[in-house]
Amino acid sequence: MRVGLLGGVRATTDDGEPIDIGSPRSQAVLAALALSQGTPLPVSRLIDLVWGDAPPNSASKALQWHVAQLRKSLGADAIARVGAAYRLDVHTDVEHFRRCVRLGDTAAAVASWGGVPLAGLEAPGLDSAVAGLTEEWLGAVEMDFSRRVSADPRSVVGELSSFVSDHPTREGLAALLMTALYRTGRQADALAVYQRVRQHLVDELGVEPGPALRVAEQQVLAHAEVPAPVLIGRDADLAAVREALRLSPVVTLVGPGGIGKTRLASAFDGAFVSLAEITLPADVPRAVADALGIVERPGVTVAQAVVAARPSLLVLDNCEHVLDGAAAFASAVCSSVQVLATSRERLSVADEQVVVVEPLDDAASVELFDVRARAADPAYSGDASVIELCRRLDGIPLVIELAAARVRSHRPAELLTRLDIGVRRTGSARHRTVRSAIQWSYDLLSAPEQELFCRLSVFAAPFDLDAVADDHLLGDLVERSTVAVHDGPFGRRFRLLEPLRQFASELLRDRAAALSSHASWCVRQVALIGGLLGGPAEVEGVGRLAELWPNLRAAVTWALESGDVRLADALIRPVVTELPLRGRREIGDWAEQLLAAMASHHTHVRAGVPPKSTLASGSDSLGGAEAGLGAFWLVWVAERNTQSSSPAGLPDTPDHPLSRYARAYASGDGLKLAQSLPEAVSSVDDPQLRAFLELMPSGTLLGVGQFEHVDTKVARLADRYREQGPPTLLHWALQTLGYSAMFQGRVPDPFFDEAADVALPPGTLSANKTTEARRAFRQGDRDKAFELLEAHIDELLETGNVVAASIVALEFIAITKASLREEAATVLGYLKHANDFGAMAAQKLVIGLTTTAPGMGDREALLYMRGVLSAGRGRSGSRRPPAGRV
Incomplete structure (x- = not known):
């Protein structure tokens, strides 16, 4: 339906x-x-x-x-x-x-x-x-027209003119129409559009056009592009790629660096993934996860997550240096998701179609040069030397754009004189052409510009202005086409194109200083994000963290490899709660690596070897501050292990209140946890983390009957989170209060209903579906209850959050004990032995049901329940699950 x-x-x-x-x-x-x-x-x-x-x-x-x-x-x-x-x-x-x-x-x-x-x-x-919905549609229309104007301006003029007539106050649409008209040689018509829209705005609203439309007019008057076209001379290539995509699940654009493969691939709507920043083939899935906002989970591969999301097209850009990893990933998803790859050589996977991207012909090369030159210098006028210059540059778009960006200081004839590359039309010569042209362009930069250009090569993803001390220098690099710029969801972002980044990285002299500066920028970014995550703007913080993650990973890796434990702590601590709230297990991995770095430091100190880490050099044992640091990170290793029910032991750390808390939490010992909690919480300075540590073990405390403690503490936290945010912690606090009320024989629905109404950021771990399943069952909709609970089990298995299996088991028993008594009794056996929460739930809430079944592991129990629910939906009476428990 x-x-x-x-x-x-x-x-x-x-x-x-x-x-x-x-x-x-x-x-x-x-x-x-x-x-x-x-x-x-x-x-x-x-x-x-x-x-x-x-x-x-x-x-x-x-x-x-x-x-x-x-x-x-x-x-x-x-x-x-x-x-x-x-x-x-x-x-x-x-x-x-x-x-x-x-x-x-x-x-x-x-x-x-x-x-x-x-x-x-x-x-x-x-x-x-x-x-509001109409506004969303117009926004989508505008984005789609922007794409189409870039690809083929002539084909959209008529349709775009109609939209501008129907929506005369949409200045973005009018600016796009001016762009399309100008690119098709209709400058006068483009200016006429501006005059008509301006007159309407003045007559009807009493306002002048905004900055975007005024800039469009100025650029047309100055013979500049609005904005510069991205696919000059590529009509035949676009058609070839479309046909290849029609025939094959995997299409690879092949050609040398700078030839325009990325730009051509970007003309096709799809999920875009750059592999330029990674170095190992095994890291391809992680790069895909970063780009698509997929949080890696135990039990489900990134490829499986991509297949489940089913984007219309997956674009894998810059595959050549991780060819095996890119080929394996494309093979894993291409049966369900079409793949468009760019590389200097083919992926060599089954059913692959290869499209060779050739240099631009003379006419297109000259057109591209003229467009870029006019953007750099409105007074530019071409001459006969341009065609020879473009031939000497081998028709390679990146090289042509770098040369055209120099017309303010060098006329085309002067550029031709200075450019002595000696090109032949072979693949290897084109690689030399690109490198020689980048070197030539680099040589024309001032010394400060060269230094900044090289330092920017350490950024693993786009960055903002705060990353650069001198934004004037950055602006100069943008003008010279050495730094690309685009508008992202949180403002303007900058990046080096991959051939330029590789070149800059090779020339970077003081890599440690550049990496230190990059890490300092990341520290400022995570401090901002941490503030957002802890308040009402949590959803923005989640989005900003996803954008930052590749850069944050690079900074943490460098800090740990350098032995700078304090820096690693500063990078991770502000966002550490994303491990339990959104399942970012990589934080737990970093915590374990950080503890290992601390242990290595003190091993070196005791052996009389200069330590690699910056932690308390000269001491032979952990002092109070260092012990507290190690204990703090032990908590998050414990959280990672507990979330996935991992039996892995915790690393050794000196005795500390937080260490005792972590070990009690990991073991599920509610009595020890209750004893260690007050001192552990008081040892943390950050009030937000202190409150979080009070909330995190509430389920275990309920299991040992600490009802009054939980009700008092968590009710106070809920009031705080209602006023100050973040929404996720309000949701968690309300869920906790609901289960506490249920254990004490009170009505839990007000807490669960309020929790269900809290708007949560994407990817948040929540138990909403379990309470919805119970409610559906009480209303007589057994199939709906089964469906909701089965869907929640799938989420838990995908996220690896199997510690929540005891909550699922409680609801499973409630909705199955009447019609599937034997199966409910089997799960009761699991619940009694799962943890203190499960044992308390079995004692307080499960009446009239006994079991002799042995206990199961969390994951085994989830798989068993899913099998029962799947077999039982749509059928009355007792049904048996598929053969075997799993």
């Missing part, structure tokens, strides 16, 4: 047959729910949306009636009651549209737009939601 809102409110079966959804008021109820698909809407909010500012006194009862009618039409499980809220659990066309936008597939997003949202429906309360 599918609900549609675009072009009018409607519902259809999977076969496309229309479903009667009742009166306009019922349609408004459905539309309100569908605009928030999958998220519970409180009854009060629904009434506001459906009836607007003047709801009748009977609105609450009327809403119940409309929901009941919709359930009759759509099915009983289409609309779920979640406390004092309703939630639509049906796929919608809006959901599909938004997913395409999130994946960056703007072409698919625009194609999926079915028309004006809620067309023909009178629902004033939904006007703002419709306006």
